[in-house]
Amino acid sequence: MAAQEHTSKSGFETRAIHAGYDPDPTTGAVIPPIFATSTYKQDGVGGLRGGYEYSRSGNPTRTALEGNIAALEEGERGFAFASGLAAEDTLVRGLLAPGDHVVFPNDAYGGTFRLFDKVERLWGIDHTPVGHAPEDVRAAIRPGTTKMVWVETPTNPLLNIVDIEAVAAVAHEAGALLVVDNTFASPYLQQPLTLGADVVVHSTTKYCGGHSDVVGGAVVVRDLDLAERIAFHHNAMGAVAGPFDSWLTLRGLRTLALRMERHSENAERVVEFLTRHPAVSHVYYPGLPDHPGHEVAARQMRRFGGMVSFRVTGGEAQALAVCERAEVFTLGESLGGVESLIEHPGRMTHASVAGTELEVPSDLVRLSVGIETADDLIGDLDRALHGAAAPDSLTR
């Protein structure tokens, strides 16, 4: 697409604003319309205007989003899906076959683990959960049958860091594709395709959309043959993003750079507070110098992002109480929106992995640090940790 080529060498923020769409030639509209149409008039049989024939196969609003996210990830082609999990399923069942094996992180997003464990396995696609070191990945590879290495970095909810370059080398040695779930970092903080990954997958529900108002997923690749295979399954399996969802996600991406800067800044302030708090026993944040993945994160990420997890001294009961007492932090699942969220992974987002090797500590609290005033966020956590209720004035 012309707009994307035009801006492919521009800075991230310029691409975020301009890539994927040129102002409409007939009206000059600077923002792509929501093309709420399922089909397109043909000028004679097969005479397509702009290549559109049916909106599962293609829709101009979705095309704008796909061009934009591809440019942000420095990839060649992007695909927008109805959800992150729809994107993941299309990748796994579209690119793999029964008998294939996937190496997979042992603290992955719970829904991703459930997809592999409860769905893909029934289709004959097996997986092995492993640790984050390249050696762990290498040891789990089954020569000839491991066709995909899947990583998240930072991981959810323990914020472990995977060295993308090193794991890409291990995957490629074995002839496997490296897929990176880049949801936690977003393309602003980290661009896995530039580090050797073959496929980037997103839950755009999170930072890309950024306003907790839309569920979506995306896939971006560089290799054009791989893109063709994904394009086929995108259409053939049909889990595509609708035009309104695409429009909302694209609007979110325009401000991704600004939001990620503030998310990271606020998270750093919150981490500084938590590490000194007597009721907090451990803080997980890749920006901390004693975090085991700090050096790799500093190398492959622009900043350390807005996700913070911590453990409390008082066990599960205190972790639950902190989640329930917070007022500025909203108790809820999901992440990556402008508003701060707090949750108890063991009972909420990661309840589906209880009793498996992915089980998370019961005294763990996860924060998605939003872009509110940092002092308000810290004050809220301080009260929640001390067991005091928030004054009404703060949340009114």
Ligand SMILES: *Cc1c(COP(=O)(O)O)cnc(C)c1O
């Ligand atoms: C939310 C999430 C997903 C799943 O995406 P949905 O949009 O909820 O389907 C996958 N990976 C990570 C890291 C997530 O946070």
